[in-house]
Amino acid sequence: MPNVDAALAITIGGLVQGSVFAMVAIGFALVYRVTGTVNLAQGAFVVLGALATYSFEQTLGWPVALAAVAALAVAGTTGFVVAVLVFAPGLRRLPPSGMVILTGGLLTLFEGAALLIWGSQSYQLPPFSGYRPVAIAGTHVPTQAFWAIGITAVVVVALWFVLQRTTLGKALRACAENPTAATLMGIDVERVRIFSYTVAAVLGALGGIAVGPIVSLQFDAGRFFTVYGFISVAIGGMSSFVGALCGGFGLGVLQQVGAGYVSSIFATTLSIGLLIVVLVWRPNGLFGRGARREDNRPPGGHALGLRLDVHPRVIRIVAIAAIATIVALPAFVGTGTLSSLCIAGILFIAVMGLDVLMGFAGQISLGHAAFVAIGGYVAAISSVRFGVPPLGGVALGLIASLICAAFLSLVTVRLRGVYMALATLAFGLLVDSLTVGLGGVTGGPSGLTAIPHFSVGGYTFADPRANYYLVWGVAIVVFAGLANILRSDFGRALRAIRTDQTAALALGIAVPRYKLYAFLISAACASIAGSLYAYYFQFLSPEMVSTPRSLEYVTMLVIGGEGTLAGPLLGVLLLVLLPTVVQPLAQVKTLFTGLLLVGGLLYLPTGILGALARAFTRRPAPLAEAAA
Amino acid sequence: MSSAPVALDVRNVTKSFGGVVAVDDVSFRIESGTLTALIGPNGAGKSTLFNLLTNLYHSDAGAVSLYGTPLHALSCDTIATLGLIRTFQTARIFAGMTVLENVLTGLHLGARTPLWAHALQSASARKEERAMRERAQAMLEAVGIAALGDRDAGALPLGLQKIVELVRALIARPRMLLLDEPAAGLNDTETASLAHLLLAIHRSGTTVFVVEHNMSLVMGIADRILVLDAGRLIADGSPNAIQSDAAVIEAYVGRSDPGRPASC
Numbered sequence: 001m002p003n004v005d006a007a008l009a010i011t012i013g014g015l016v017q018g019s020v021f022a023m024v025a026i027g028f029a030l031v032y033r034v035t036g037t038v039n040l041a042q043g044a045f046v047v048l049g050a051l052a053t054y055s056f057e058q059t060l061g062w063p064v065a066l067a068a069v070a071a072l073a074v075a076g077t078t079g080f081v082v083a084v085l086v087f088a089p090g091l092r093r094l095p096p097s098g099m100v101i102l103t104g105g106l107l108t109l110f111e112g113a114a115l116l117i118w119g120s121q122s123y124q125l126p127p128f129s130g131y132r133p134v135a136i137a138g139t140h141v142p143t144q145a146f147w148a149i150g151i152t153a154v155v156v157v158a159l160w161f162v163l164q165r166t167t168l169g170k171a172l173r174a175c176a177e178n179p180t181a182a183t184l185m186g187i188d189v190e191r192v193r194i195f196s197y198t199v200a201a202v203l204g205a206l207g208g209i210a211v212g213p214i215v216s217l218q219f220d221a222g223r224f225f226t227v228y229g230f231i232s233v234a235i236g237g238m239s240s241f242v243g244a245l246c247g248g249f250g251l252g253v254l255q256q257v258g259a260g261y262v263s264s265i266f267a268t269t270l271s272i273g274l275l276i277v278v279l280v281w282r283p284n285g286l287f288g289r290g291a292r293r294e295d296n297r298p299p300g301g302h303a304l305g306l307r308l309d310v311h312p313r314v315i316r317i318v319a320i321a322a323i324a325t326i327v328a329l330p331a332f333v334g335t336g337t338l339s340s341l342c343i344a345g346i347l348f349i350a351v352m353g354l355d356v357l358m359g360f361a362g363q364i365s366l367g368h369a370a371f372v373a374i375g376g377y378v379a380a381i382s383s384v385r386f387g388v389p390p391l392g393g394v395a396l397g398l399i400a401s402l403i404c405a406a407f408l409s410l411v412t413v414r415l416r417g418v419y420m421a422l423a424t425l426a427f428g429l430l431v432d433s434l435t436v437g438l439g440g441v442t443g444g445p446s447g448l449t450a451i452p453h454f455s456v457g458g459y460t461f462a463d464p465r466a467n468y469y470l471v472w473g474v475a476i477v478v479f480a481g482l483a484n485i486l487r488s489d490f491g492r493a494l495r496a497i498r499t500d501q502t503a504a505l506a507l508g509i510a511v512p513r514y515k516l517y518a519f520l521i522s523a524a525c526a527s528i529a530g531s532l533y534a535y536y537f538q539f540l541s542p543e544m545v546s547t548p549r550s551l552e553y554v555t556m557l558v559i560g561g562e563g564t565l566a567g568p569l570l571g572v573l574l575l576v577l578l579p580t581v582v583q584p585l586a587q588v589k590t591l592f593t594g595l596l597l598v599g600g601l602l603y604l605p606t607g608i609l610g611a612l613a614r615a616f617t618r619r620p621a622p623l624a625e626a627a628a
Numbered sequence: 629m630s631s632a633p634v635a636l637d638v639r640n641v642t643k644s645f646g647g648v649v650a651v652d653d654v655s656f657r658i659e660s661g662t663l664t665a666l667i668g669p670n671g672a673g674k675s676t677l678f679n680l681l682t683n684l685y686h687s688d689a690g691a692v693s694l695y696g697t698p699l700h701a702l703s704c705d706t707i708a709t710l711g712l713i714r715t716f717q718t719a720r721i722f723a724g725m726t727v728l729e730n731v732l733t734g735l736h737l738g739a740r741t742p743l744w745a746h747a748l749q750s751a752s753a754r755k756e757e758r759a760m761r762e763r764a765q766a767m768l769e770a771v772g773i774a775a776l777g778d779r780d781a782g783a784l785p786l787g788l789q790k791i792v793e794l795v796r797a798l799i800a801r802p803r804m805l806l807l808d809e810p811a812a813g814l815n816d817t818e819t820a821s822l823a824h825l826l827l828a829i830h831r832s833g834t835t836v837f838v839v840e841h842n843m844s845l846v847m848g849i850a851d852r853i854l855v856l857d858a859g860r861l862i863a864d865g866s867p868n869a870i871q872s873d874a875a876v877i878e879a880y881v882g883r884s885d886p887g888r889p890a891s892c
Contacts, residue, residue, distance in 0.1 A: 489732070489739040492725070499725070500722060502704075503722065507796070508713075
């Protein structure tokens, strides 16, 4: 019966894929248990393990066992160094939601580094025991499947033994239960954290080595494993190893069955949909137990808003000078720079929106690009396929974005901090999969072409200069409108919510409603930016508006300075213009973005603007004098 | 007792955490315009009771109503709109915002301008903002901290933070003010000026319900004192009656509990 054969093949394929998901998921659970952090860089170690093995085995000609051990050593060392230099310092300074961004930055940094070392082509390892498959019940199973599943089994048993039977395991579990009490009992919590991160890195690499002969991997495959490893562990329960294991294998089989019987787009959408349902309905996961860790550390570091103490007259002068510069600039720059400035203006609009949500209301979004995508695709599709004039396209995009934002906000209203960040991330991934998967409508991975120029009332914004004035005109209007509302009672209510929700509620601030408003405003800005993006380039591809862009927007915001609208401007200009001015930077753009995000979070908590403000403002007089 | 309307009516409220009954079948009424204090040893359930009044916790049994409105199904922020405004045991100030901005958040309930009017800076939006700032400034001056208006409230010492929190609650014009240990962490001078402030609030007609440890403060200003011990209401009366109440004395000093300081 061919159907049975196909079903068996699909199931085995699912178990193999699931074994990698499980390995990544166990790494997630380990780091989460010990540190309360969702480590988005986890998937990068899978790629590191596989590509390092490839280099040792194929380029240097080492035997496979030696190459694998060497790759594990490389991954372990890398994990250790990252833990010491970035992860552990981050834990001391950042709230859990900040840690999510930090590890997102690490993922970007790893991708950038892998691109420099291995280039953009994909690699596949040779199987450990030859290409000849084994026949089971009439189905041919590649021998590597046994390796992948067997390695996972060994890892699970070994990890169980370490956790349950050794002093180290006890220390690890103690840190997970209560870090303060663990410290008081003489456990070096920092060392345990670094250890767990290193072990998680090695586990990820092991998964990569096991699966390397089955799937081909390239520099940015890490995000795929991060996403699916994370879905596995979130479904199973963030801190449950059993849950991670079941979640991983279950997701692997689900993926293969969905892809085998319906389509791969269906499988992806189903997985991410499942994640959103679990996050909202059972944040502890199906196997989770007890109360989840709340994000109740007081906001510190970057979470604290930046306050600029500048005289209104100075602000007016700066604003007039800025507008004059914007108006005059096209006369002095070439077409290339003008085009970069257009992009900067569009991104400025999007990042201002993100700032309302993150910098003012304190809600972290890792899915901001999804609304840029909705605004862009709805506008482009309605103009290309239905002949809707651009202004109508922008409006339709706006409506679609606001509906999605309202829905997402209502569903996630009770989620806080880390969980909110992850729900937005999941939403972003869902939109990613739809832009790629609904090829008939969106043009698929190769993108949507022949989008008309923006036009209004018979005037077409065809040349770069007209587009420049269009984009910056909109940016100035958005800036002015946002500045006005953020200075009012509305802005104060948002900042109050960011600092202390309970105190805000006690003063009668309707917290869920204000979060919804902030979310709608941010989505509206992103949507407008997305529409302008599509009409400006006359082309839109999923890659231009996918989840890695969300991390770029966060980077721009963090680097520029959250909580003021001028911060996004600095961040956007830095990330857009610097690579065009300093040519070598363009090649290492991904690495550069990751470095900026990680470095900014750790060493520049209030961004460039905050650092400038500190340098140029006087320290307040001692309290006694002021009170006297 | 008096013919004043009942501001707060607490009936048979009970709350337990796991096996511990923190608030055990507590009932009392507070008349409008009075200054009532709630005292009791550490762990007696005073803060829990306060959190139950504003629905920060939900009671297992019993009912609370404010001027006749049942609070049972309302959210924390809706309760605030009814005029029940509270402060917290540890001053919950909005750090990163100035003292003036903190006080302005207390005026949130009075804000009427729609968002679009703010975006366009309409005349009415500007007028409302100016009026709010003037009121907040006047309030800071009345309390004598106008010089601190543009300071980061989070950088102030605890005593001043508690004053700012009190001013922030007061400017909301509450019908009833709940103060959770306003004198905790204050020095003697600060406590004395707090007493003056509380009396002034009381004289203005606001109903005040205060949890406090500082006995001399409570005895000096309260009309009536409720005593809570181990989750139960053990005494209710005038300051003089409470001072000589046998059950109260036992609750505070009578037990051979070496861990609990006898002075109060």
